Amino acid sequence: MKSWLRNISNWIIGAPSFVWLVVFYAIPIVLVFLLAFKPVDAYGGLGEGWTLKTILDLRNPSYPAIIWRTFWQGIVSTTVCVAVAIPISYQLARMNSRWKNVILLLIIVPFWTNFLVRIYAWRVFLHADGIFKKLLVAIGLIEDSTTLLYNQWAVLVVMIYTYIPFAILPIYASAEKFDFSLIDAAKDLGASSFYAFRRVFLPVISKGIWTAVMVVLIPAFGAYLIPDLVGGPSSELVGDKIAQRVFIDRNLPHASALSALLMLAVFLPMLLGKWLNHLRRRRQAREGRI
Amino acid sequence: MGEFLRFENITKRYGQNTVLDNVTLEIQAGEVFSLLGPSGCGKTTLLRICGGFEPPDEGRVILDGVDITNVPANRRAVRTVFQNYALFPHLSVWENIAFGLKATGQDAKTILEKVPKYLELVQLTGYEHRKPGQLSGGQRQRVAIARALINRPKVLLLDEPLAALDLKLRQRMLIELDTIHDDVGITFLFVTHDQQEAMSISDHIAVLRNGRVEQVGTPTELYEAPRTSFVAAFIGDTNFFEGTVETIEGDYCTLNIDGFPEIQLFNDKKVHCGEKIHVSIRPEKFFISAVRPELTDAKTNLLHGKVEEVIYVGPHTRYWVRVQDWRVSVVQQHHGYGLDERRIKWDDEVWLWFGADNAYMLEHYAEVDEQLLALPDLEPEELEAVVEGGTQEVGAAE
Incomplete structure (x- = not known):
């Protein structure tokens, strides 16, 4: 095929997804950022002109605690999810295919039940009259007066529960392709099992791990249903605030400003990480050690 | 060491x-x-x-x-x-x-x-x-x-x-x-x-x-000196013959192979008269000629047969020669200038001879191993099929 022809056909093949990404992804993101600089009118619509007022409103004294909580809950739940998903994926990838499929199915089965129903199930489970609480009281681990529900710990537990499959699937997909003879090779060269795991298995499946981190961290930062249903007034997250601004206050610019903040909170550390990594590689290349 | x-x-x-x-x-x-x-x-x-x-x-x-x-x-x-x-x-x-x-x-x-x-x-x-x-x-x-x-x-x-x-x-x-x-x-x-x-x-x-x-x-x-027919067939090419020991004289014995004249053989396995044994003779141990050779060494065996197949591969030529019921594989190195040599062709009557020391008695023989010879340069999986499956047809699965 002639090269210009191939170029054109590549464009034609790529066009639908490109258009899709621009229309449904790039433009909305730009809009979210732009909306943050629009004034609000009295009826919940957008006013004329541009303003910095919304950005300045973000200095609301109740926000730092909420933002901080969103951050640490997001990071803790992501860390736990990934930390649990790695050994599970490692074992899954080494299993024979029959058991592997059964367990993968078990991991996916909860998705067949509606998300809301599953969260309500947690409410029943953790409820003051629920089995779990009664069991803990019976063992003597907690007092009868302790509430398991409506606090940030309940939010964390349910978030971890919800996101673990999202962490397992990308990590498993990488681990499945992992050539386990590399572990043999590492041990053969004198590495301990742990060294082989850390220096060979983890780096080789790192793409899957980073995908899992992104896939869990982003919805965890944006979560609002879970804190809404199993959290109390003191366990609100940024997601709750955004929802409130949209549905209750009808203040789209404020919601946009908060959303933009969340997006930057994910995006900037990612960029920073890439840049540091790039610097490190450059330094190594200079020292001739790659 | x-x-x-x-x-x-x-x-x-x-x-x-x-x-x-x-x-x-x-x-x-x-x-x-x-x-x-x-x-x-x-x-x-x-x-x-x-x-x-x-x-x-x-x-x-x-x-x-x-x-x-x-x-x-x-x-x-x-x-x-x-x-x-x-x-x-x-x-x-x-x-x-x-x-x-x-x-x-x-x-x-x-x-x-x-x-x-x-x-x-x-x-x-x-x-x-x-x-x-x-x-x-x-x-x-x-x-x-x-x-x-x-x-x-x-x-x-x-x-x-x-x-x-x-x-x-x-x-x-x-x-x-x-x-x-x-x-x-x-x-x-x-x-x-x-x-x-x-x-x-x-x-x-x-x-x-x-x-x-x-x-x-x-x-x-x-x-x-392959001990078994498997080794003989797996490493290089060979011919297997089955025969009965007739007489024993010193280090040598004579072997009666169906359809062959009496064959003399170095008796390194200390076989006894009347014993049925298998011998392996490598193709390059044979000499081949269209004219009957003058043999000076008494410990040489001479066979007469008809060429069935000739494959010329440059440094040597491979012949398959029919001697009664046996199909003998022979490899002849070309020492002279190839174009001048008088070539042996299909259906030519030829003489084959080999030294008594060049036929090797096997300790163990299995017919399966002979298939290895018929199927040179196999992929490992195919070889496995032959070695383990015995009589099963190679390649039939595909």
Whole structure:
């Protein structure tokens, strides 16, 4: 095929997804950022002109605690999810295919039940009259007066529960392709099992791990249903605030400003990480050690 | 230099399947020892047991006087070059080679000193920044070798290291391996299904079949004095004949092969009169001529037959000659200028002769093994089908 022809056909093949990404992804993101600089009118619509007022409103004294909580809950739940998903994926990838499929199915089965129903199930489970609480009281681990529900710990537990499959699937997909003879090779060269795991298995499946981190961290930062249903007034997250601004206050610019903040909170550390990594590689290349 | 690595009564089973059956082998320090056999013969399992990746069900592995049967892989002074090389894809050539030093906690100075040396040994200086994905097959293999050698193992295990390379590269790497072996002086345990590879590189070869050692010997011993029809057929080409011992005179006996004149034979197996035996005669041991030769040596056997097939391949010609019920494979080297030589053609009446010392008595003969001769240059899977399936048709499954 002639090269210009191939170029054109590549464009034609790529066009639908490109258009899709621009229309449904790039433009909305730009809009979210732009909306943050629009004034609000009295009826919940957008006013004329541009303003910095919304950005300045973000200095609301109740926000730092909420933002901080969103951050640490997001990071803790992501860390736990990934930390649990790695050994599970490692074992899954080494299993024979029959058991592997059964367990993968078990991991996916909860998705067949509606998300809301599953969260309500947690409410029943953790409820003051629920089995779990009664069991803990019976063992003597907690007092009868302790509430398991409506606090940030309940939010964390349910978030971890919800996101673990999202962490397992990308990590498993990488681990499945992992050539386990590399572990043999590492041990053969004198590495301990742990060294082989850390220096060979983890780096080789790192793409899957980073995908899992992104896939869990982003919805965890944006979560609002879970804190809404199993959290109390003191366990609100940024997601709750955004929802409130949209549905209750009808203040789209404020919601946009908060959303933009969340997006930057994910995006900037990612960029920073890439840049540091790039610097490190450059330094190594200079020292001739790659 | 005495015995260095010893497999003692090694048995390994996977479920009902006995992969290694009471295997005992002795390997000398500094030699290249090959495990040769079709796939499924247990050679790779034996290698994995030596590497510490799998424990034997019974038996011991002794290295340099120490029983290492239960020593884990990372504590054995044994390194492996894997069939797929198993290079770490996320590490550069340099880091791959340095891996063994880092994993065993050697300091940065040693690493900086040793890695360039081994890069040089395998002629990869200048490639240290490349990732395995940016290397050719031969280069990858050299990284694997350098990586395995850098910790100065007592034994280097090579698991079909050339199987993934094309023919030309395979021949070059074989020579290179030999050079590296001479440089480092480490014992090589080489696993292969390719008899030519094994013959050209090894000091000793163990021929394995269905988990048993069929024969151990130098390449020459295996070729010239195969114990069984399997070894005879697996290593090189041959002709099998069945006959009855008629008379015995001193070191020689006479053999009655159906349809042949009386055959004289060196009696190294001390057979008795009336015994039925099988002999193997290599195609190149025959002389062929269209005119009846004047034989001066009394210990020469002369046959008369008709040429059925002629294949000219440059340095030599291969004939199939019908002698009564037998189809005899004969290879004749061309010593003279080919165009001038009077050529033997199809349907020519010819004379064949061979010395009494050049026919070798087999201890064990199985008809299955004769199929190996009819099917040269098989892929390992096909060979397996022949060796294990016996009468089953090769290629019929496809």
